[in-house]
Amino acid sequence: MINIEKLHKSFGSNEVLKGIDLDVKEKEVVAIIGPSGSGKSTLLRCMNYLEQPTSGMVSVDGIVLNEADINKVREEVGMVFQRFNLFPHMTVLQNIMLAPLKVRHADKAETEQTARQLLKRVGLADKADAWPNQLSGGQQQRVAIARALAMKPKVMLFDEPTSALDPEMVGEVLDVMRQLAESGMTMVVVTHEMGFAREVADRILFVDQGVILEQGTPEQVFDHPQQERTQTFLSKVL
């Protein structure tokens, strides 16, 4: 579903990604873990071209990403941000309906029906007419997930979706993501929630200093890490 070859990304003279090769299969759930500044968010953001690779290739569902038809690819790739990024001047329902209406030119009644179903799915059926700032962080993030799902994406990218949340709200967001994984969505999740990664992910990537240092099933990476840096990192966060 997502194919990455020899991906390099530099910001000025600072090389953040130093040659990444990665294949994410359909319905696979990949969790990317690693220390701050390791490049894991940058890697995720390259997958929908929010960051332009300095060199190398990224393709999604067989389409190689480039400047020209990036919007087509982004329609198929949902993204959820650390800080929700809901549109504050629109109600919850309008937030969800905007992209399907403007990008897909979908039918309005149908879009609204889908939006309400999605809100029900994330447990916020009664918040359709609320404004984003009337919601808690956890509720906002669930709306953001619904908003991304409204485009019926083939892949969902999550950039530290629970890092900006109060601890008691982390669970409700992870629950929604768990359901999504169970429904067969292809997901790439940058996260610090090791429990969630172990339980939900099919594969764990440990990224450090711009390279994928180690990868494998949760059991392999969490229980039998091969690299010393992985062991040090895990001993600090587990």
Added chain:
Amino acid sequence: MQFNWDLVVNSFPLLLVGAGVTIKITAMSVALGVIIGLFVGIARICHFKPLRFVAAVYVDFFRGTPLLVQIFLVYFALPVITGQRIDPYVAAVGACGINSGAYVAEIFRAGIQSIDEGQMEAGRSLGMTWVQTMRYIIVPQAFKRVIPPLGNEFIALLKDSSLVSVIGFEELTRRGQLIIAKTYGSLEIWISVAIVYLVMTLTISRFVAYLERRFATDDQH
């Protein structure tokens, strides 16, 4: 010194006619300025370098030269090039609007840049184009934030519109001059003119304050 109240009372209707003209050219210039300013402001931050350059030149030129000179340029210099006389009304609104556009552009640019980058990223990640994201997400939010500085700009423009009296356009200031030419009542008329301007600018600033409050409570930011 004697203050001639009768002169004030008698010339007041004529001054009000002039005030009406002032309001009209200000409103037209504001409309022109906002439209120009919106596009130039967005052009200032777009990714297409030549457009950015043209927009920067526009802003530099019209902020960097006096409005009075710009009015002369439009009314006296432009006809030399085109060979056609220009209507004073068109010249007045044109010069004021184009001038105001440069200031409004900077207001919009600052307003747009004050919107969190995550908003653009969220819009783009949903498959919307840069233009769509600007139109539906960034600009509507920026509009609320630029209401106070836009209000200031409108007040400045209303006052600056007195400059078009130099091309014989009969707005409030020019009306005052004409009445004085007939009656020699400098004291009474200039005080009256000043008060009429003051009433108009205070009205605008109250209205802007009202808008600011309304939009502030609308989505509880």
